[in-house]
Amino acid sequence: MDFQSHIRVIPDFPQPGVSFKDITPLLKDGRAYRAAIDSLVSLARPLAPEIVVGPEARGFVIGAPVAYAMGLGFVPVRKAGKLPAETVSVAYDLEYGSDRLDIHKDALRPGQRVLVADDLLATGGTIRSTIRLVEQLGAAVVGCVFLIELTELEGRAKLAGYNVLSLVQY
Ligand code: PRP
Numbered sequence: 001m002d003f004q005s006h007i008r009v010i011p012d013f014p015q016p017g018v019s020f021k022d023i024t025p026l027l028k029d030g031r032a033y034r035a036a037i038d039s040l041v042s043l044a045r046p047l048a049p050e051i052v053v054g055p056e057a058r059g060f061v062i063g064a065p066v067a068y069a070m071g072l073g074f075v076p077v078r079k080a081g082k083l084p085a086e087t088v089s090v091a092y093d094l095e096y097g098s099d100r101l102d103i104h105k106d107a108l109r110p111g112q113r114v115l116v117a118d119d120l121l122a123t124g125g126t127i128r129s130t131i132r133l134v135e136q137l138g139a140a141v142v143g144c145v146f147l148i149e150l151t152e153l154e155g156r157a158k159l160a161g162y163n164v165l166s167l168v169q170y
Helices: 030-047 058-070 125-136
Strands: 008-011 019-022 051-055 073-079 087-093 098-104 113-121 140-149 164-169
Touching: 030 058, 030 113, 030 140, 030 164, 051 058, 051 125, 058 073, 058 113, 058 140, 087 125, 098 125, 113 125, 125 140
Parallel strands: 051 073, 051 113, 113 140, 140 164
Antiparallel strands: 008 019, 073 098, 087 098
């Protein structure tokens, strides 16, 4: 499947100089969406994860179906103040702006094998912070899967030492 043909590139969004990779054309195409999730599952299976963690919001659209297809649970990492129970938090930077990410304190078990999933690896800030949250809970990141990797931004370098897998590279 040519996933790239289902990804729309929008120049100068949300600000000048940023080339936005819009996955909504892929998501609305049932065959392409399913093929993308199946491909990510194939990448993830050898890592033998026990649970999937994905950051809000596009990480849900990728991580939750990956978890479902693998018969695993899904844990949301959310932007500041959205989770109702006790949380741990980390401040994070992203391609444009900064914020705080939260995870429920009881979401993961110590030693649990975690797959991190998101739509896009850009600077790596979001996933570095997501990994910090997972590790604060004592769980172990066995790998990170992405639909898209923006290689120029060198997010992979920020994730050195972790297994980083992506379907489409720009
Ligand atoms: C986007 C994207 C990734 C992150 C990648 O999310 O979905 O999570 O940025 O950038 P990074 O590697 O530089 O951190 P965004 O924060 O825009 O939120 P959204 O999913 O709610 O749109």
